[in-house]
Amino acid sequence: MSFQNKVVIVTGASSGIGAATAVKFAEEGAKVALVGRNQEKLNNVAKKCGNPLIITADITKDEDAKRIIENTLRNFGKIDILVNNAGIGSSSNILDEGVLQIYDKILSTNLRSAIVLTHLAAPHIVKTKGNIVNISSVAGHRMIPEFSAYCTAKAGLDHFTRAVALELAPQGVRVNVINPGPVKTDIIENSGATKEMSDAAFDRMRTRTALSRISEPGEVADLILFVASDKSKAITGSSIVTDNGMMLKP
Template structure:
C-alpha cells in the first residue's frame, strides 16, 4: 500500500493503536499530522515515523473534546500540508463505568469518543471532498457486544458505527469513503490507565486469549494494517462497512462443542 504524498491526519496518535497506525502510514510514505494530548509520547512517535519515511510529521498537542483544539488541529494541518487525504479517527477514552457509576464518566467518554470525533470530522470534510479522500473510524467490537461493566463506552462505540454509516451515505456521492474498524481486545495501555497494574492486566489478557476462537488477542499492528488497507486505493469500492478484528470474539461461545 502506497501513501506517497498523501496527507494522513491521525487522532490519538501518541500510543496504542494510534501509534501503530502512525508507524504503518510512515512506512508507506505518508505525510503525517499526528494529534495527541501527551506531548512527550507524541514527539517520540513523530521521531520514529521520521526515521522510517524521512518526512517530519506535524505533531499537534490537542484534545478533541475541546472545540478550539479541533479547529486549531485542522487549520494547522492545512496550513502545513495544504490538504487532507485521510482522516483516522482513533482518539478515544475508556473508563471502567456502569449504569450506577457517576455520570461524569459517561460525559467524559461521550465528549471524546462521539462529540470530539464528530467535530473534527465536520471540520475535515471540506478538505476530504477536495482530495476525494476517506475516513477510517476506530470503533470497537463492544459496539455490538454488550459489556455492562463498560456500558457508556459500548454506547459511544455503537454511536460511532452509526456515524460511519450515515457519513458514508452522505459523502459517497462526493467521492469520500467512510469505514469503521472494530477491534476486539488489544493489549494496549487502556486498562492500565484505569488503575490496573501490569500483572493483573497481563493475566486478564491471557485469560481473554484462552477464551477466543483463535486463542490470541490482536496487536495494535494488526489493527493498523486493517486501517491502512481501508484507507488505501485497494479498498476503493468499500464504504459504510464495519470490519471486525477480534480473533473471533463476536462469534460467542458455541452451545455445542465437537
Template sequence: MSFNDKVVIVTGSSSGIGAAIAIEFSSLGAKVCLVGRNKEKLDEVGKKCNNPLVLVADITQDKDAQRIVSETVRYFGKLDILINNAGMGGSASIVAENALEVYDKVMNTNLRSVVHLTHLAAPHIIKTKGNIINISSVCALRVLLTNGFAYNTSKAGLDHFTRSVAAELASQGVRVNAVNPGPVQTDILENTGANEAQQKYVFEKMKQSTALNRISDPSEIADLVIFLASDKARAITGSIYVSDNGTLIKTAH
C-alpha cells in the same frame, strides 16, 4: 501500496493502535499529523515517522479540534485521510451516582469529538476525494463489558455515525468506514493505573474470551486501516470491519 504525498491525521497517535497506524502510513510515504495529549510519547512516535507534524492537543476541546485541522492543512497544504482513533474507556453502573458523569465524559471523547473533527475535516477531504476511518470496538456489536453502558453506547453510536456520514459523502467521492478491534495489546490498562500483575490478569482473561485464543498486536489493526484507506478498497464505504480474533463468535464450553 503507496501513500506518497497523501496527508493523514491520526488522533490518539501517542501509543497503541494510533501510533502503529501513524508509523505504517509514514513508512508508505504519507505525510502524517500526530495528535495526542502526551508530548513525550508523541515525540517518541514522531522519531519513527518521516518529518511528521506533531500536535499536542485534546480532541474534546473545540479550539484544539479546530487547530488540528487548520494546522495540518496550513502545514501540508491539504488533507486526504482522517483517522479518528482517540478514545477512552469508562466503567459505571447505570444506578451509580456518577453514571451520567462517566457517560458524558465517554460520549464527549468517543463520539462528539469524532463528529466535530469530521465536521471540520470533511470540506478538505471532499476536495481531495479522500476518506475517513473511525476506530470503533466489538463492544459496539455485543455487550461484553459489565458496567460498560457508556463505552458500549459510544461505540455503537460511532458505527452508525460512520454509516450516516458515508451515505452523505459518497456522492462526493469520499469513503467512510469503521474498524472494530477486539482485544489489542496496548498501554490502555497501564494508563488506568493498573499494576503489572493486574494487567497480566486482564489480558489473559481477554485472550480467553477469543475464539483464536490470542490478542492482537496494534500493527494488525494498522494493516486493516491501511487497506481501507488505500485504492484497493475503493468500492468499500459505510462498512464496519471487525478484527477481534473471533471474540464475537466465541461460544461457551
C-alpha cells in the same frame, strides 16, 4: 500500498493502534499529523515517522479540534485521510452515583470528538476525494459487562460512520469503521489500572476469543491502511471486525 504525498491525520497517535498506524502510513510515504495529549510519547512516535507534524491537543475541546485541522492545512496544504482513533475506556453501571460523569467523559472522547473532527475535516477531504476511517470496537456490536458507557459510545460511532458514509458518498468520499477485539495497548493502564491488573485483564480477554490470542497494534494498523487505500475503493459504510473470533464465542 503507497500513500506517497498523502496527508493523514491520526488522533490518539501517542501509543497503541494510533502510533502503529502513524508509523505505517509514514513508511508508505504519507505526510502524517500526529495528534495526542502526551507530548513526550508523541515525540517518541515521531522519531519513527520521518518528518511528521506533532499536534498536542485535547480532542474533546472544540478549539483544539479546530487547531488540529488548521495546523495540518497550514503545514501540508490539504487533508486526504482522517483516522479517528483516540479513545478511552472506563467501567460503568447505571446504578453508580457518578455514572453520568463517566458517560459524559466517554461519549465526549469516543464519539463527539470524532463527529467534530469529521465535520471540520470533511470539506477538505471532499476536495481530495480522500476517506475517513473510524476506530471502534467489538463493543459496538455486543455488550461487555460493566462497560455500558464504552459500548454505547462505540455503537454510536458505528452508526455515525454509516450515516456520514451515505452523506459523503455523492462527493466521492468513503467512510468506514474498524471494530477490533482485544488489542495489547495501554488503554487499560490509562484508565487507572496497574500493569498487573492490565495483564490480568488481557489474560481474561484472551480466553474469550476463538483463536485464544490478543492482537498487536500493528495488525489493526495494517487493516486501517488497507481500508484507506485504493484497494478498498468499493468499500464504504462498512464495519470491519478484527477480533480473533471474539464475536463467535457466547
